[in-house]
């Protein structure tokens with residue numbers, strides 16, 4: 001995903017001279033592609049993510065579309081107040097990009113497990129919260145972010161994730177993306193859990209429908225209502241804590257739809273997420289997902 | 297039992313961390329080698345600790361802020377007997393507490409780190425507690441040079457002298473290279489000594505690979521007056537292995553079999 005992101009950013013920067021990339025002293029063998037072609041619109045600000053976020057806001061106020069890039073919790077949790085107050089309250093055109101979403105950097109330990117940021121960021125007004133599932137979604141969403149002016153957060157995985165969608169799949173801003181239809185139960189997945197969900201459903205020959213939800217905020221309630229009226233039960237899956245994250249967003253959205261009488265009944269909802277604990281051990285991404293209970 | 301010879305310990309630590317990096321495909325070997333001598337002097341001649349009681353009240357506290365360079369700390373803790381080699385060899389494996397950023401669930405580790413720029417504030421809190429409770433132990437904190445980019449460190453650097461925390465020592469592993477360039481290119485720290493002095497610290501500059509200089513700088517009995525102490529240790533990233541020294545790439549790479557053999561051979565030659 002990170003490769004898809006940087007490639008698309010380079011593509012866009014060729015014709016859009018507002019695109020600016022800030023990194024927090026990382027991106028070795030990833031961002032050079034950008035840095036070499038657009039040295040005037042690139043800066044390594046150092047290991048100083050809060051400063052980086054403030055600098056991004058300043059650059060944005062002077063007309064740039066600024067992408068900040070670092071690992072997981074560093075450009076996000078570390079900078080919550082800069083994001084809330086400087087960036088979002090001022091509606092600054094800053095795109096916070098984190099690599100290593102969820103347990104992508106499994107062996108690196110709790111500092112690098114990125115499992116709370118969706119919930120924290122989702123509460124901030126004006127901020128889009130986006131978690132693509134595969135390189136295709138990452139590429140299309142990056143393109144969208146290059147062309148809009150809205151404060152946004154982009155959660156990426158690492159390098160080398162497999163494609164889930166076919167190459168010619170398209171979607172528009174905000175769409176809930178259908179992977180395949182099913183009967184009875186719909187699985188809604190965000191971020192890179194999609195590959196696991198898709199493989200599981202096919203291998204176990206379940207009749208579940210499968211949908212990818214990269215747009216956690218704004219959540220598309222029209223699409224959600226359509227799904228809710230087709231299925232009697234919904235399972236959400238995310239590489240994130242159980243409170244406040246993607247499953248919570250779906251729960252809230254469905255309940256709002258019920259209250260607004262846009263759906264007649266609530267489907268049964270099961271949330272697969274990390275059960276409110278730190279997984280303080282090393283392991284591969286698959287291993288950590290398993291012990292956190294992220295299993296259909 | 298304390299190892300009496302810091303040089304012997306350092307050699308073991310370097311070989312252990314190189315082997316760990318090789319077997320477990322771990323990064324950050326350059327920054328582990330740059331601090332291995334300081335750690336070896338600390339654990340052989342300076343720190344008070346009891347490997348059978350890691351949480352012994354009277355121990356000196358060592359906070360290791362550059363948690364990415366975990367192999368050096370894990371290696372020295374093993375060599376002095378906090379745990380076995382077999383335990384350490386689970387490093388990075390499924391279910392292991394030996395995560396590749398320092399984990400406080402490992403015996404002898406005070407604080408989980410890996411998000412840079414956290415430990416010095418915690419050290420200030422411990423030192424403040426030590427003052428309030430009138431204890432004898434000392435708080436040592438090791439930070440990397442790149443880490444001093446973080447503003448949080450400078451808040452702590454202001455705090456410690458204001459509160460006269462002369463029961464703490466900060467060690468800067470000044471190896472001149474960070475993740476994505478040299479310190480000079482990314483965010484210059486010089487003149488670092490003057491900065492610390494002007495913030496009210498007792499500032500000592502040493503060759504961070506010379507064991508007698510390290511020992512003299514870190515002794516507790518030479519602290520006079522009310523200032524906290526900072527030791528700026530001039531070091532070499534990748535120290536002791538010719539093809540790793542001063543090479544940014546060895547922030548990321550792990551040695552293959554031939555490289556490991558060559559590296560161990562070089563360390564064995566060093567007395």
Ligand SMILES: Cc1ncc(C[n+]2csc(CCOP(=O)(O)OP(=O)(O)O)c2C)c(N)n1
Pocket residue numbers: 024025026047071074324326327328330362364365410411412413440441442443469471473474475533
């Ligand atoms: C808050 C935070 N930002 C970024 C990183 C990613 N990172 C890991 S090591 C490192 C820098 C390494 O350079 P330095 O701090 O000088 O350490 P050393 O050379 O001693 O290894 C960075 C940026 C991090 N671990 N924490």
